[in-house]
Amino acid sequence: MKTLAYGFPKLGEKREFKSLLENFWKGAMTEEDLTKGIENLELWRAGLYSKYVDLYPSGEMSLYDFMLDMAVTVGNIPSRFGQYSGLSTYFEMARGKSALEMTKYFNTNYHYLVPELEGKEFQILENLPLRWYTFLKGKGFDPIPRLIAPFTFLKLSKAYMRVEGPLPMYEMDKLSKREDYEKYLPSLIRVYRELFESLKLAGAHTVILEDPALVFELDGWEWDIVEETYRSLQGILDVYLITYYDSVSDYKRYVSLPVRALGFDLVSNSENLQNLMKEGFPKDKALIAGVVNGRQVWRTNLKDKLKLLEDLSKLSQELVISNSCPLFHLPVTIEPEDALPEGLKERLSFAKEKLRELKVLKEAFLGEEQALKEVEDIDALLSQAFGRSEEVQRRLASLTDKDFQRDLPYKERVKIQRQILNLPLFPTTTIGSFPQTQEVRSMRTAYRNGKISEEEYKKFIREQIQHVIKIQEEIGLDVLVHGEFERTDMVEFFAEKLEGIATTKHGWVLSYGSRVYRPPIIYGDVARPKPMTLEEITYAQSLTEKPVKGMLTGPVTILTWSYYREDVPKKEIAYQIALALLDEVKDLEEAGIKVIQIDEPAFREGAPIKRKHWEEYFDWAIKAFRLCSRAKPETQIHTHMCYSEFNEIVPYIYQMDFDVISIEASRSKGEIIKAFEEFKEWDRQIGIGVYDIHSPAIPSEEEIRTILERAMRVLDKELLWVNPDCGLKTRRWEEVIPALKNMVKVAKDLREELVKA
Incomplete structure (x- = not known):
């Protein structure tokens, strides 16, 4: 038996990767220095790999x-x-x-x-x-x-x-x-x-080919392409073929591929294991068993996995124990975390700990006494109940169909909202966040470290809100935001204020490029002990006559971008979060906030890879959003989605019953708009993201106008909002202000042209 691990985070224990990249981009580091730093990180990763796995x-x-x-x-x-x-x-x-x-x-x-x-x-x-x-x-x-x-x-x-x-x-x-x-x-x-x-x-004698696309629902001709590919690659190196995130779409054709070893994700689904047990496994290939979860932070129940390995060893004489998918979905190590809720740390296992789990699994399988004792100890720990709330359970049990419906249909709500808000054609807004400067980050750190008082920190945040409201009014935006200067991350911020969710100090994970976030850990039943956003939003609204959006992160996104419990269904967790957010929506309404945005960028991402499971997922995902957005008819509910393949799920998005959606369209050059040519029922307002906030480039008026004109060929002009494609948190003020000025100018020009026409 051997162990194999892959996908270990490149970030480094102190986010060295992020520092290297961003210093290079700023011109504070040469290409030679960058290369040397990256090489040192690779040596560190290889050292960890070689310590724990074969x-x-x-x-x-x-x-x-x-x-x-x-x-x-x-x-x-x-x-x-x-x-x-x-x-x-x-x-x-x-x-x-x-x-x-x-x-x-x-x-x-x-x-x-x-x-x-x-x-x-x-x-x-x-x-x-x-x-x-x-x-x-x-x-x-x-x-x-x-x-x-x-x-x-x-x-x-x-x-x-x-x-x-x-x-x-x-x-x-x-x-x-x-x-x-x-x-x-x-x-x-x-x-x-x-x-x-x-x-x-x-x-080299062997090569690892990661081919996760084999878990998509492939047509027969696509499997012909796959077979042709692997036949053509034969005869040079032994191929270890790895798939992950779901079951392979055609088990028989998969195991017949001419490769040396075949990998299976045996955590995300049961279908792979069922096929292995039912159909058997080729005697001439090694079986790579992905039994340690690469996407969740919970300690592996090694006792359960040992029994599974015993069954698998009867199918293949060459068994390789592995993680179920790349480990880059996990923080590097649990070691420095010293402020987690009592009893939680010992239940967790990050990437480094997953490597050790593979080592212990192998040793226990081979009968080593110390490893077998550890297996029993972990089983005893994980069998204890943890994090349950009777009040949350009671509230869940009392839900009825009415709790998932707004009081009036959209066509009646929109008339009331237009009278109240009185917005112009092509209303302009932003997605929520504004630049988090070094000063903002430094003040937040000083507050968290006790170097400044809560009063000093809140005074600073109010000053930032004043500043951003003034800038938005000067630019001429129609619906404003408070800037989110008090928020580290759109999920972490709420996780820190909700019961049943823990946050980490050092649990960073790469999202793209150098962008990192710390996924919270949902370890128990979720509840809201007190208002989370009311103070900042109402203060911002007091500074302007224009509407200021209440800014919330939706239940599906909080669930999907967190590590979630595995002892209850995801639907139940989503409804718990939705009820907590509903309490916040009611408080914002009572305080006079007329526009509330509930972001759901993970709505598509949370869907199962195989479409045969979509109906079940979208049923509860849609209901979770509708549950938390059950606002008064006069409250305009927005949502936001970005950077996913949304075209194919527009009918599901429509069922969420929001009033306005903002969606990415810049990097895909407005490709999302094609979806509305086919979905004729679309009558909701939509903000087409007119420029890419992930680039420092300032969009020209012509580029913005091109996307809007394309949208107008498909969508009624009365439905269109104008906004960037995502939040502006990572950008600099010198990029943001001219970009927004160009955006507002294009919207105003189009209004005037249409009035004249």
Whole structure:
């Protein structure tokens, strides 16, 4: 028996990766210094891997995103970026003015950059897999080179597709037909074979191919493509094929692939295990059993896993114990956490602890006494009840169908709201947050460390709110926000104020690039002991005659972007959070707040990968939103979504029964608008995100206008709002102010033109 781990966080125990990247971007570090720092992080990761497990990869240490790295490796550089010139082009593709589209990686909160295929031949541009393999080999380590598999690379890419019509028009879309793949596959396979040959010459015998797209519901012709791919890659290196996040879509075709080892996620679903037990497993392959959860922070019940391994060992003589999916969804280590609720820390296991769990599992399986004792101790701990609230349970049990419905339908609500708010055509607003400057972060840290009093901190926050209200009025925005200066993160802020949820000090996880967040831990029944946002929102509203939005994070997003309990259904947790948020909505209404935004950016992300499970998920996800947004008819309820594949779920989004939605449209060049051409029933107001806040580039009036004009070809002008595509927290004031001025100018120009017409 061997152990294999992959996907260990590259962030570093003190967020060294983030510091390196951001110092380089600021010009405070040379490329040589950046490279040296990244190499030191890779050595640290390899040291941890080699301490705990037998097998581990090289090639995971990306400077921004692993899909971008694969695109660079195979020479897939869109023509608009010109000739590739190293890091300048790399970061231009990642975060420049014309950056690649960014979206969620499967059903996770990691964002990847979507490769764009233009029909060009692939070629090795930068052999990153070889570079990292030889680097670690040269330092005395023995890793296995790791690459994203060709099929997953193509499946997650977009290509220019001809749009049917009298004129030749092209839009970016995912590959959807066999001929789309056949156009690119031969060239891509040739490059992968060249990569394999280079690794073999460097001493590699095995390669890890991550092919998670095999868990999608694939058509038969797609499996033909997959089989052709693996047949074409035979004969150079032994392939360890890894899938994760769900069950493989065709078990029989999967286990027949010509590879040395096959990986299964045995945590996220039961289907993989059922198929293994029912259909058996090939005798000539190693079975990589993903039994340690790579997405949740709870300690593994090793006793349960040992029994599972005993069953699996009867199927394969070569059993490899592994994590269920990449470990980069977890913080690095639980070790420095010293302020968690009593009894919680010993129930937790972060990435470093997951490596140790793999080691203990192997030792226990082999009968080592100390490991077997630890298995029993953990089982005894995890069998104890934890975090239950009778009051929350009583409130849940009393819910009826009426609790999920607003008092009036939208068509009647909107008339009342328009009379009260009296907003112009193309009303302008922002998504919620404004720049969190170094001063803001320093004051928050000083308050948390006890260096300034609560009174001093609140005075500072009020000054920031005054400042941002004044700026918004000067720019001419129609619906204002308070800026969210008191908030670290849109989920963490609420988690700190809710019972049954814990937050960490050092539990950072990468979301994209250098952007990190600390996912809270839902460990018990959730309740709201007192108002969470009332003080700041009502103060902001007292400073202006214009409406100020109440800003809340929705129940599905709080659930999805947290580590959640595994002892109760997700639906029940979502309803608990929704009831807590409903209490907040009622308090905001009573205080005179007329517009309340309940953000749900994780609404799509939380959906199961396989559509056969969608109805069950969307049923409770929609109800959770409707439960927390059961406001008075005169209260305008907004929601916000960004950076996910929303086109295919517009009918579900519509059922949420909000009044206004804001949605990303800039990086995807307004692609979301296509969805409304097909969904004819759409009558809700919608804010099309007109510029990309993840880029420091300031959008021109022409760029903003282009997106709005495209929207007007599909949607009634009376429905359109104008806003950025996400919050402005990570931007600088010198970028934000001119960008918003351009946005407001375009909205005003369009109003005047339509009045004249």
